[in-house]
Amino acid sequence: MTYEEKTMKCDKIYEGKIVNLRIDTVELPDKKYSKREIVEHPGGVGVVAFNEEGKMLLVKQYRKAIDKVILELPAGKLEVNEEPRETALRELQEETGYLAEKLEYLLEFYTSPGFSTEKIYLFYGKNLKKGEQHLEAGEFIQVESYTIEELLKMIDRGEIMDSKTIIGINMAREIQKKK
Helix, strand or coil: CCCCCEEEEEEEEEECCCCEEEEEEEECCCCCEEEEEEEECCCEEEEEEECCCCCEEEEEEEECCCCEEEEECCEEECCCCCCHHHHHHHHHHHHHCEEEEEEEEEEEEECCCCCECCEEEEEEEEEEEECCCCCCCCCCCEEEEECHHHHHHHHHCCCCCCHHHHHHHHHHHHHHHHC
16 A cells, blocks of 8 residues: 655745744545645754763753743754754853763654654763853753663653653663673
8 A cells, every 4th residue: 555645745834043934735645635634854863971970961941932931952953954963062161161082973854744844863962071161142951960760760750751852862861881
């Protein structure tokens, strides 16, 4: 069976600084037509990193979309013509002040493929050196650190609900098991 949908028409509805919105008219495998609302996002990165005490670095910040302060991996949006590895190094330093001597690629995943093109690339920052935080204008971030055990309990209690962070914490648990 064929599952693909053929795009018949694409209407750009909105073009913003972070996302674009389009509505595609598609032909379905049964030759009927439907509309698909697609959020175009350039993608982003997340970084799993441990401080000198062996605790995982997270950032606490307010997210308007969910109207909450949450804990997340150091992360950020890919800039035009920027490789995910470059973004990861830049965001780790900007948000936490730490510089990673090495970055190991972990995995990539789509956040919500039902309506968004956003793909997140996860990296493991190694051999960290403490530097200075360089927050962008309008960024208000607090760096925190926790043991993997503490973070797993926070996930169980529903205190951490960000998908990239949950995936990163579980990847970190596997990394620590191998040490």
